Amino acid sequence: MSQETKQEFQLRAELEPEFKEILTEDALSFVEGICRSFEVRRQALLKRRQIRQQEIDNGVLPTFLESTKHIREADWKIAPLPKDLQDRRVEITGPVERKMVINALNSGAHVFMADFEDANAPTWRNTIQGQVNLRDAIRRTITFKNEKNGKTYQLNEKTATLVVRPRGWHLEEKNITLHGQPVSASLVDFGLYMYHNAEELRKRGTGPYFYLPKMESHLEARLWNDVFVYAQKELGIPKGTIKATVLIETILASFEMDEILFELKDHSAGLNCGRWDYIFSYLKRFRNHPDVILPDRAQVTMTSPFMRAYSLLTIKTCHRRGAPAIGGMAAQIPVKGDEQKNAEAFEKVRLDKEREARDGHDGTWVAHPALVPVAKEVFNQYMPTPNQIDKKREDVEVSAKDLIEVPNGSITEEGLRMNISVGIQYIASWLNGNGAAPINHLMEDAATAEISRAQVWQWIRHPKGVLTDGRKITRELVDRIQEEEMFTMRFDLGEERFTTGKFAEASELFTTLIEEDEFVEFLTLPGYQLLN
Ligand SMILES: CC(=O)SCCNC(=O)CCNC(=O)[C@H](O)C(C)(C)COP(=O)(O)OP(=O)(O)OC[C@H]1O[C@@H](n2cnc3c(N)ncnc32)[C@H](O)[C@@H]1OP(=O)(O)O
């Protein structure tokens, strides 16, 4: 790097010896090139999200785009899938933490989605250690010893195919700056992973595979595609080596599925139903529409008409284009010490996977290794072939109205209490560096916590935010319940764990999120200012 470049592109963090192996001069120079080439477009697309929000606030509802009708109507397919992405019946997800990376790769799942995004609190340490972990996993040198119980970990002979989820377009990495501004976190995660591993993955008969989160339009997919083309060229890798599965997890993206596949068609590995962010996005984008009110979080399920419409449309759209349509995450995880509750949790997961497999999904997500056999058994039963892309689902008809239909249901004090308590507990976990947490026997990550705080925001503000017993949800009621829930947490955890667990800071952030009339786009944005 030249002297001038160094001043403009700066690494602002202290580096431990192992981190220096990731943040080498050449790797940083590669990331710098990507950031320089694409930052202006990223900013413009983020601005476009705000404009779209203003339009929705003014009553312009989402619809299928007129300008891209020709793409929806034309006959085209995505490029052929590599062998190790043809059968994806069970995908396990988890943060890029060292032990969990080994456990996930050994879990028996077909794919492991290693998450720099919502299951990961993006501390500098988590982020760069995550890159170290993936580098070692790819080279099969990764090991781990749990110092508490002496248990050691290494990779099995057969492991899952690795797919990496970088952070979304809205997030920044404050430890690397360009012209004094934090750079795109997506490009840091992607760039470092590509630089260190693309060639090695190819040598080992697989490739650099990604999951792309939280996109709102096909133009955002075009930006990723251009980043891929640039990166492959810089690294001297054939165009089309990268494969990416896009999470359809915003309400606006569900109107542009064909277009998203089209933009990425040389690099596409299909779509996935990111159901939790999808619910959050629905709440967020329609937040200023008093009639769009969702019932208790627990009542918004994949059988709610708007969710069902979205998952069926995903399957139909993907299969027409020769692309896999992967299902989503059931939040249940094993319940320790209660056989009955554990059996109920497993049954819920089984039913969820059964619906997905029968509908035509080509695979699904699980949050925990114990659930891999459950999902596998269901998909083995209903999907005897590696995928069911041949099931075209031409019978499915989904209109714009179906995608935004408001579900019925009720808002209970229990639901309100749960949102407040779980929201605060999750934020506390995140501020402590854990982006995925078991809370009330459910997997919670940033997306599920976003729903909790968005619902409270909405219920306070809209006339229909009324409890089943007739009480209007107000700031005062929320304050009172928040105080009670904080008292319970303090009592249950004890003073020391409560204080070191950052519950007071989490409660403060939760309050800000529900108090601000200008809805905070993502809780992780103000949250990141508090992370080391
Ligand atoms: C909305 C979305 O974006 S979903 C996708 C993002 N979210 C996720 O990926 C969450 C994935 N799940 C998890 O992180 C975890 O399952 C949690 C945090 C919810 C629960 O984890 P734990 O409390 O450790 O569960 P538990 O104690 O039952 O784990 C038992 C073992 O399984 C391991 N394990 C649990 N979940 C996973 C996982 N997803 N991947 C790898 N290993 C796992 C644990 O590390 C532990 O290993 P050990 O016995 O060797 O010590």
Ligand SMILES: O=CC(=O)O
């Ligand atoms: O990323 C997945 C989701 O459900 O959100």
Ligand SMILES: [Mg+2]
């Ligand atoms: Mg998500």
